[in-house]
Amino acid sequence: MKKRIVSITLAVVMTSFLLTGCNKENIANEDNNNTETDSGDGLSTLDSSDTTESEPDADVADSSDTDIETEITTDTDSQTFNYHFADQDEAISCFLSNEDYFNGFSTCDLQYKTGKKDGTIEDYKEFGVSQMLEFTDSEKESIDKLMAEIEEDIASNGYYIPEVDEITFIKSTQDEENGSGAYTHGTQIYFGQSFVDLFTSDDPDYYKYGKSILWHEIFHCLTRNNPDFRAYMYSIINFTVQDNEYDIPPSVFDKYISNPDVEHHNAYATFHINGEDIDCYTVLIATKPFEKEGDSFFDCMETALVPVDGSDIYYVPDDADNFWDVFGMNTGYVIDPEECMADNFSYALTYGLEEDYESPEIIEAIIDYLSMQK
Structure with a gap:
């Protein structure tokens, strides 16, 4: 789940953050400003119809319609990814197929995602269906080009990429996720206009972003299809994946915001809190209750560290002396190990080791894995 933004907060990472790295002081200063909504923080959003951006912003459907099927290369045996673009009808069908996601909503979720205090799952579904769109032919061509480049990058570097089921690209307004720029369900990847515009940009920096x-x-699609890959990636940033899901305690679930990119809460790390080592998993929460239409959870979201022992309590990042030692310093998108590693993985595959990372060992570990698995 990526937010369309003007600059970085805890939730989302700008390209400038990637290129220059970060330090604990900068992150702390940015996090302290996370309630601002109209300028230098990541909570200001670009309208989804706006194709001009001042900075680069930081499932599975079976279709018989061969007109929307897109091959990356003619050699299907050698390509890594099979994908197609959903038309509006298929997009709606895909969206409605995610019942497990809908059924996991908290009341807080429903309120923020429907914009109503008494919002229901049916309200959310009805609203979500109305947000599904279609890609234009030129947008499809731009994504085809990017996917072809990705295939070339994999081949030229000799990387091993785990197998993944066919990917379905879907376009939506993103209002169904409070204005997120992109998100996933299974192997469904949903993009909003602001990110589609990056794919079609003539600016090389925007395009590379x-x-x-x-x-x-x-x-996110790779980790869902490959549990061992997911476990290894998480281990790079000190998280251990367990077989069983953790039960989110009541006081945390009251504030819980579901993230479509995070299907599991079954990975923990050890955080040093109040002089003790405490094993915790991460949960995304809203720090204030929904009040009125127009409220966005992006304006008040926080990472909660929840003890694995079942205690009905949570901590925040500032409570843990070693928070940044656990997650590393390459990204501020640390609401979950899934999102943190998705950023690091994207940096490794897009920029390689050429950039000045604050935690280069994470990028090195990813590249080593991709280079040694064949």
Whole structure:
């Protein structure tokens, strides 16, 4: 789940953040401003119809319609990814297929995502259906070009990419996720106009950033299709994946915001909190209750560290002395190990080792894995 933004917060990472790195002081300063909504933070959004951006912003459907089927190369045996573009009818069908996601909503979720205090799952479905769009032919061609470049990058570097089911690209307004720029369900990848515009941009920096966004979303598809890959990627940033899901305690679930990119809460890391080592998993929460139409959870979201022992309590990043030691310093998108590693993976595949990372060992570990698995 990526937010269309003007600059970085805890939730979303700008390209400038990637290229220059970050430090704990900068992150702390940005996080302290996370309630601002109209200028230098990541909570200001671009209208989805606006194709001009001042900075680069940081499932599976079976179709018999061969007109929308797109091959990356003519050699299907050698290509890594099979994909197609959904028309509006298929987009609606895909969206409605995600019952497990809908059934996991908290009341807080429904309120923010429907814009109503008494919003229901049916309200959300009805609203979501109305947000599904179609790609233009030129937009499809631009994504085809990016996917072909991705295939070339994989081949030229000799990388091993785990197998993944066919990807379905879907276009939507993104209002169904409070204005997120992109998100996934299974192997469905949903893009809003602001990110599609990156794919079609003539500016090489914007275009390359668009490629990193595409890799970020593909990572979510890869982890869903490959549990061992997911476990290894998470281990790079000190998280251990367990077989069983953790039960979110009541006081946390009251504030819980579901993230379509995060299907599981079954990975923990050890955080140093109040002089103790406490094993915690991460949950996305809203720090204030929904009040009125127009409220966005992006304006008040926070990473909660929830103890695995079942205690009905949570901590925030500032409570953990080693928070940034756990997640590393390459990205501020640290609401979950899934999102943190999706960013790092996208950096490794898009920029390689050429950039000045604050935590280069994470990028090195990803590239080593991709280079040694064949």
